[in-house]
Amino acid sequence: MKSTKSNNYVSIFKYLMLVPIVLVLVSIIIGAIFNFNLDYDFRKISNFTVKFNTTVTESDYKTLEQGIDKIISDNDISDYRLERVGKGAQNGVFVRIANDCDKLDDKIESIKATIEETLISSVESIESDVVVSTSDTGFSLPKNVTKMIWLSVLTFACILLFVFAYMWIRFNLMAGCSLISTLAIEVVTLLAAIICFRIPLNTYFVVPFVVMILTTVIYSTIMNNYIKNTLSNEKYDKVTNSERVAETTKRFLLPLGIVSLFIVVAIMIVMFFGGASLIYLGLAIIVGLIIAYLASLYVNTSFWALTYKRDKDTVLKRRIEQAKIKEEQRKAGQKPDDKVVV
Structure with missing residues (x-):
């Protein structure tokens, strides 16, 4: 990992955040004029x-x-x-x-x-x-959309709590904070995109949000696993957070992009044989997948790079110390203590 200006992509973060801000502003204007574009389930x-x-x-x-x-x-x-x-x-x-x-x-x-x-x-x-x-x-008659929205909000709050706990335990506190911040931005962005592109909302409107959240959690877990390994490696002790996530993003940009593309193609094939409601649902899912892919690569990693302090990560310090103990025991010909967890 070399410290170069091109690698310091976290500086682009503030420009990337203009996208959801602009979408939200435009969606507010469109929503105020035309209201939500509701599908036949809610009309x-x-x-x-x-x-x-x-x-x-x-x-x-x-x-x-x-x-x-x-x-x-x-x-x-x-x-x-x-x-x-x-x-x-x-x-x-x-x-x-x-x-x-x-x-x-x-x-x-x-x-x-x-x-x-x-x-x-x-x-x-x-x-x-x-x-x-x-x-x-x-x-x-139209179905009760208000009840569905409140249930969806409650479910989303529970998912955020679970995801935060999972990322904190598996990686570190800032990984959890970064991911829930990213998910919150994603939900707002997808909702704004649905309003701006006039994609009708039907009874399955939660599906694109669920797919987007699951995709983000999976992609972020894969990338955080790689970052976690570099944090524990002395070889990367002097590497900055920006360089660390830049290398991680570069490594997973193409593989995750190919996976996302296959999913999008599969959805488009299903849309081709479906009715209007299925087409609208597929479009919303595709938009959600694009948001999840970009947010996992850039937004989540940027949040982490801007907030994570390696010298204050007590969990990482314990892991490194425990790994050193096991290595010393191995060199001394002793049987490593099974109670030492790395």
């Missing part, structure tokens, strides 16, 4: 089924879906989703329309009538003998 949704009353081919299915889509969009409705339902003669399309405050009740009934009367004539010729009908209009 009132009107729904009905367009029944074909026969088995339709794949090409006919696509043609009929396009016709339904055009009829709905022609009625100045943009927030809706179409899902295929049924099998065989029960084939159809399930239509869900965001209907906050029941503003679209009359328009939805008009759309249903238009679909029944004009769908077949408005599309290109189809092979299947389709008889279009629509079901009665139903609705789903």
Whole structure:
């Protein structure tokens, strides 16, 4: 480890922290103007089924879906989703329309009538003998998001406490403090990113945060193991914290990046075969993984480098002394004391 200006990357820390600050400020402005972009789980949704009353081919299915889509969009409705339902003669399309405050009740009934009367004539010729009908209009009420948020906050606080204790016992006090500070920044950053990018929140909104936290804990543990070994090695006694974490980051930048990339690709494959809600969830998870990767490499290590004092680490001193005792016993031909823990 050489002391060079390029290695002293901790000095970049203050610039890196501008990212979450800017995101938070932008998210506050966007949130104040547009509020949260809630998915259908947290909104009132009107729904009905367009029944074909026969088995339709794949090409006919696509043609009929396009016709339904055009009829709905022609009625100045943009927030809706179409899902295929049924099998065989029960084939159809399930239509869900965001209907906050029941503003679209009359328009939805008009759309249903238009679909029944004009769908077949408005599309290109189809092979299947389709008889279009629509079901009665139903609705789903929004779920209680406040309760879920409070439970998530309580769970996050418990996770922080556990992670702090784990990192303190396994490594040192500053490792625990650095990680919980990093996790707090990550949660705020991910929430701000979700608001800025207008990613809808659904009932699984906690999953991206859980994935991000677990990824950060795993990555940080791997990196702290390497740092711990250098702290106990006399070869690195004169190395500064900045140089120590710079070397650690350089060592794990590519391996952890490859792991993260594989996870992102796997999520994108799943998103490709999923519906709208799954796509939104996948996007949030990917953003969380990117935040976890960068924060583990730079934010967490920078916090540690700025706060850790090697000469005040009593746990490290005991470990070094115990290691010396075992080494002296080995050189003297004595059996090392099993009670000595390194």
